[in-house]
Amino acid sequence: MSDVQDESVLRLVGLRKSYGVGTPVETEVLHGIDLTLGRRDFAALVGPSGSGKSTLLNLIGLLDRPTSGELYLLGRPTRDLDDAARTALRASAIGFVFQFHHLIEGFTALENVLMPLMLARGRPDAATVAWARELLESVGLGGFADRRPGELSGGQQQRVAVARALVTRPALLLADEPTGNLDTRSAQGVFELFRRFNAELGCAVLLVTHDPRLAEACDRTISLVDGRIVSDSPNRRLVSPRSP
Numbered sequence: 473m474s475d476v477q478d479e480s481v482l483r484l485v486g487l488r489k490s491y492g493v494g495t496p497v498e499t500e501v502l503h504g505i506d507l508t509l510g511r512r513d514f515a516a517l518v519g520p521s522g523s524g525k526s527t528l529l530n531l532i533g534l535l536d537r538p539t540s541g542e543l544y545l546l547g548r549p550t551r552d553l554d555d556a557a558r559t560a561l562r563a564s565a566i567g568f569v570f571q572f573h574h575l576i577e578g579f580t581a582l583e584n585v586l587m588p589l590m591l592a593r594g595r596p597d598a599a600t601v602a603w604a605r606e607l608l609e610s611v612g613l614g615g616f617a618d619r620r621p622g623e624l625s626g627g628q629q630q631r632v633a634v635a636r637a638l639v640t641r642p643a644l645l646l647a648d649e650p651t652g653n654l655d656t657r658s659a660q661g662v663f664e665l666f667r668r669f670n671a672e673l674g675c676a677v678l679l680v681t682h683d684p685r686l687a688e689a690c691d692r693t694i695s696l697v698d699g700r701i702v703s704d705s706p707n708r709r710l711v712s713p714r715s716p
């Protein structure tokens with residue numbers, strides 16, 4: 473057995489996905505995706521509506537299974553993992569931010585942020601609660617820990633969702649149009665959070681966006697058209713990013 477450490481956070485090899493397998497409407501929507509993300513990558517995934525971006529993100533997030541091909545997460549092949557192992561790997565390695573925040577209404581902002589850890593480990597200890605508070609602080613919501621989602625603006629709710637996605641210190645943050653539902657200023661704020669956590673926590677980021685300016689602000693742009701990657705290249709910068 474090889475002991476070589478895989479330096480990628482994610483590696484896709486010949487990944488295919490069909491919907492409606494075994495029915496008359498079986499359709500392949502991803503036609504053999506090869507892609508590698510490094511441990512600190514900050515990449516945009518762009519492409520026309522229906523090109524397969526969300527399908528791909530759901531595969532990477534282990535929310536759905538490919539029809540064929542292999543997906544390595546942190547160097548581990550995932551094809552033969554059972555559902556329990558996939559859930560455990562997802563919970564420990566991946567943070568997910570969706571277009572709509574999916575916060576739980578009956579719980580406070582702090583409880584929502586703690587939720588992924590409580591699901592994995594049960595009642596949080598003091599250090600865990602302190603970390604969740606620190607995350608809320610760092611998304612600018614230190615004073616809102618006890619508010620329920622209904623008492624927060626859309627942008628604030630999305631920032632809670634970002635804190636929740638990061639509470640497990642994931643190696644990979646996946647975001648499917650996380651700012652699609654926000655005004656420009658809130659969108660910028662959420663994007664800057666991703667930038668900061670990429671730099672400070674060292675999590676790789678893969679961000680689906682329809683906003684060309686956000687895509688350009690990433691380090692790399694991956695373009696999907698009709699279920700195939702048609703380009704994947706570093707973004708040229710006119711102004712170099714501020715050093716940390």
Ligand SMILES: Nc1ncnc2c1ncn2[C@@H]1O[C@H](COP(=O)(O)OP(=O)(O)OP(=O)(O)O)[C@@H](O)[C@H]1O
Nearest residue numbers: 491492499501519520521522523524525526527528
């Ligand atoms: N559950 C499903 N069953 C059948 N077909 C599906 C399903 N989900 C998506 N599709 C189809 O797969 C293709 C890719 O869809 P997907 O949602 O991945 O596109 P997308 O790039 O995320 O689009 P958008 O930018 O509009 O969000 C589309 O043709 C879509 O109709």
Ligand SMILES: [Mg+2]
Nearest residue numbers: 525526527648
């Ligand atoms: Mg989509």
